[in-house]
Amino acid sequence: MRRHTTRSPAVVRNLGILAHVDAGKTTLTERVLYATGATYKRGEVHDGTTVTDFDAQERDRGITIFAAAVSCEWAGHRINLIDTPGHVDFSDEVERSLRVLDGAVAVFDGVAGVEPQSESVWRRADRHGVPRVAFVNKLDRAGADLDTAVASIRDRLRVTPLVAQLPIGREHAFTGVVDLPRMRALTWDRDVLREGPVPDDLLDEARRRRRLLEEAVAELHPGALEEFCARPEISAGTLQTALRDLTRSGDGVVVLCGSAYRNRGVEPLLDAVVAYLPSPLDVPPVRGTHAGAEQERAADPEAPLAALAFKVSSTATGRLTFLRLYAGTLRKGDTVLDAGAERTERVARILRVQADRHTEVDRAVAGDIVAVAGPKAARPGATLCAREAPLLLEPPSATEPVVSVA
Ligand code: GDP
Numbered sequence: 001m002r003r004h005t006t007r008s009p010a011v012v013r014n015l016g017i018l019a020h021v022d023a024g025k026t027t028l029t030e031r032v033l034y035a036t037g038a039t040y041k042r043g044e045v046h047d048g049t050t051v052t053d054f055d056a057q058e059r060d061r062g063i064t065i066f067a068a069a070v071s072c073e074w075a076g077h078r079i080n081l082i083d084t085p086g087h088v089d090f091s092d093e094v095e096r097s098l099r100v101l102d103g104a105v106a107v108f109d110g111v112a113g114v115e116p117q118s119e120s121v122w123r124r125a126d127r128h129g130v131p132r133v134a135f136v137n138k139l140d141r142a143g144a145d146l147d148t149a150v151a152s153i154r155d156r157l158r159v160t161p162l163v164a165q166l167p168i169g170r171e172h173a174f175t176g177v178v179d180l181p182r183m184r185a186l187t188w189d190r191d192v193l194r195e196g197p198v199p200d201d202l203l204d205e206a207r208r209r210r211r212l213l214e215e216a217v218a219e220l221h222p223g224a225l226e227e228f229c230a231r232p233e234i235s236a237g238t239l240q241t242a243l244r245d246l247t248r249s250g251d252g253v254v255v256l257c258g259s260a261y262r263n264r265g266v267e268p269l270l271d272a273v274v275a276y277l278p279s280p281l282d283v284p285p286v287r288g289t290h291a292g293a294e295q296e297r298a299a300d301p302e303a304p305l306a307a308l309a310f311k312v313s314s315t316a317t318g319r320l321t322f323l324r325l326y327a328g329t330l331r332k333g334d335t336v337l338d339a340g341a342e343r344t345e346r347v348a349r350i351l352r353v354q355a356d357r358h359t360e361v362d363r364a365v366a367g368d369i370v371a372v373a374g375p376k377a378a379r380p381g382a383t384l385c386a387r388e389a390p391l392l393l394e395p396p397s398a399t400e401p402v403v404s405v406a
Contacts, residue, residue, distance in 0.1 A: 008169065009280040009299050009367030009387065011077045013273055014324070016084040016097060018125055019107035020118040024137040028107055028260040033355045035266045036072035036079065053274065069311070069322050071352050074270045080369040082310075096310045096380060098128040100324035102246075102370065103277030106132045108256065110144035113152030116167055118193065120403060123159050124254040133254045133272050139167055139174045139294050140259040150255055160252040162243060164214055165268070166209050169207050174259060179268060180210045181239040188264045220251050242277060247276040266353045280367030286326035288383065288391040289341075293390055297327040302363040303338060304328050304389030309375075309382040320371040321378050323364075326393070328386060330372070331363045338375070340396035347384075348374035 017032075019025035042240045070081045084097040084104070084221060104125055108118055125132060136149045165177040168187060176187030178198050183206060186199050211235075217239060218228035224242040227234045234242075246252040254276055258265015285296040285399045297306045305328030309321045323330070330336070334347050350360040353372045364370040378384060381395040 001224055007078050007365075007368070009301075009365065012080065012279055012367045013077055013277055014080045014100060014367070014369055015100045015132070015273055015277065016082050016101040016104040016279065017107060018104050018107065018118075018121045019086055020112075020115045020121065020402045021403065023107045023109045023115075023118065024260045025107055025123070025125040028105075028135070028137065028266070029083070031071055031263050031266045032079075033070065034072050034263075035270060053176045069273065069353060069371070070355055071369070072354065075274050078368075079270070081151070082369065085091075085164055086278065093311070093380070094124070095128075096308075098130060099127075100308060100310045101237065102283050103131045103133075103273070104275065105345070106134050106253075107260075108136050108149055108153070110119065110136045110138040111147055113139050114156040119156055124248075129250070131250060131277055132259065133163070133247060133256060133276055133406040135211065135265070135269055136255060137260050139257050140172060140262050140264070142171050143173075143213055144171060146255075146257050148259075153253070153255065156254075160216060160220065160248075160253045162213060162246065162252045163209065163255045163301060164213060164272075165205050165256050167201065168199070174262075174264065177257060177265060177268065178206045178209075180206065180213050181236045181243070183210060183236075185355045186268055188262070193265050194269050194277060198344050202321065214239070217246065218253065220246055228291060228346065244276045245251060246281060248278050269394075271274055280326075286393060288339075290390050290392065297391060299366040303366065304386035304391075305330055305334075305384070306391045307336075307384045307388075308393050309378045309384060312378065313371075317332055318373055319376070320353075320373055321375050322369065322371050323351075323384065325364055325366050325368050327366050328371075329363055329365045330384075334360075335387065336384045337387045337391050338378050339385050339392040340394070341382065344387065345375035345378060347372045 017025050017029055072079050080102055082097055085094050136146055138144055146167050150163055152336055153161045155302055164180050167174055168176040178185050183198055185196050187194050214234045218225040221242040224234055224238055227238050243254050247254055256269050280299040285294050287300040297303055307323040307325045309323055311322040313320050332350050334343050338345055350361050350364055353371050354359055381394045385391045
């Protein structure tokens with residue numbers, strides 16, 4: 001069995017995909033796993049074979065109820081994709097999945113734009129301070145229009161859209177996008193991405209849109225403003241740095257577009273996730289309590305362990321507890337403290353859950369998301385921490401279900 005090497009927290013992205021039901025979250029998730037090579041068998045939503053939709057109850061209802069975390073690799077980074085239930089019920093689970101994310105892709109329907117439920121999901125992510133990039137999906141559909149969707153993002157979500165792509169072709173003739181920071185055309189022929197110069201007939205429009213992007217960025221970012229005033233145009237490098245800073249501060253949202261169903265736009269979206277969304281080192285240290293006093297713990301592999309159990313599943317592999325490690329290093333065979341229950345638990349195995357398999361690893365470090373086998377009683381919401389340095393990340397709850405079946 002292949003053992004994955006431990007990754008520095010800097011190259012980890014703990015990512016959620018947030019969406020209104022039907023906006024295309026499942027399709028996009030499946031395409032991300034396909035693009036990252038995590039799955040080779042291509043599932044489709046309508047035949048019920050998509051890899052994150054494996055829960056029978058979920059399949060029956062056609063909605064995503066239970067969170068699953070799946071790891072994949074993109075451009076030297078590990079992306080831990082945390083499924084965030086979009087349904088209004090199950091709010092403890094929704095809140096906790098938002099808590100363990102460091103960043104998210106918000107998916108909008110290119111025909112409907114911002115819908116009431118996408119607004120409530122957006123506000124929830126605001127409350128958790130989750131930096132986001134927006135993906136306007138379904139641009140291949142009749143009636144889809146990026147500009148209308150962008151206007152609804154500005155008006156309904158009251159955030160400054162930083163539109164970083166210009167679609168090439170409309171509706172069924174949608175074939176690709178112009179990447180405005182780099183002024184390159186990205187087109188898809190079946191599943192193959194091609195990069196080339198901006199087509200002549202789109203050049204004027206692409207230049208105009210790039211200027212609009214520069215103006216929007218310069219208004220919000222001092223470094224970009226300096227270059228905007230001093231030079232004929234802002235360089236691609238400065239634009240990308242500014243877009244990263246504005247994403248992380250929440251002062252603006254980068255807007256990308258595509259068609260998940262037709263597999264167009266997924267690779268640039270993954271590039272944006274890596275470039276703009278924060279790593280576990282870029283977010284504030286986790287806070288918890290011990291003996292009535294608040295404490296912080298940094299995302300340092302050398303610090304004492306602090307991990308939050310955010311899902312417990314009964315699987316074919318047995319009972320698995322999904323953990324977000326905030327601090328320290330967890331090694332196979334470790335005995336850890338369940339801080340709320342004041343009980344110790346042994347971690348017999350550590351697993352990295354991928355789309356089509358589980359890979360056993362010897363250890364996991366701060367910032368990562370893994371599943372562990374061994375703890376028999378840990379509930380969702382439990383803190384597992386170093387015995388010699390207790391920390392409670394969430395007050396214990398008596399009402400939550402212990403195990404979900406997946
Ligand atoms: P979810 O409820 O957000 O998970 O949405 P799904 O991924 O299940 O998609 C809802 C429906 O929209 C399904 O019938 C998909 O095939 C369809 N769909 C998803 N993405 C696209 C797209 O880019 N274009 C078109 N035309 N349909 C899409």
